[in-house]
Amino acid sequence: MIELTQAKNGVIVPVNAQPGARRNAIVGERAGAIRVAVTAAPDKGKANAAILELLAEALECRPSEIGLVSGETARQKRVLLVGLTVDEAARRIARALPASEPSSPAAGSS
Template sequence: MCGVELTADRDGVLLPVHAQPGARRNGIVGVHAGRLKVAVTQAPEKGKANDAIIAVLADDLALKRSQISLASGPTNSRKVFRVRDLTVDELAERIASCLG
């Protein structure tokens, strides 16, 4: 549906993300190798880019920041975020509408 390989686990939905820190602007820019590509202007230092990615996901996917947490890849461009209180289908629908 949305091209992103979402996986349900016991605590929510795992959302694979390809991070692009140091970009010109913040936003979801597409899908890359089954991962949601998220660009942020923040530099990748001391977790600031991870916080910026959470903010972009919350804003663009109409989520609360408290619903999103980093599950793996804190220092890697290939990250996995956990989204709580949504099903795989609900999250896929929000991603698809965001991507247009």
């Protein structure tokens, strides 16, 4: 289950990044994080930009409503979805996950 955390100005979503992949896609869930694959290399922020762009499109957010909170050089990242509640973020993530993915997003605590 994806562990979402309510923040003052939105929801924090844990992301497991896979740069240098064959295609850009949300590939599922792993260890409480949404798994995102991007073709961009982890070079000078290119992969991070591609991840944020993919998530914005998949989660129906404007680019200005999504940002990297932590994990700039790590595979494990935390992304802020501005203006969303945990419930709304969970619904959007559930729609974006591959159909074969058995897990559904759930609210975390913090």
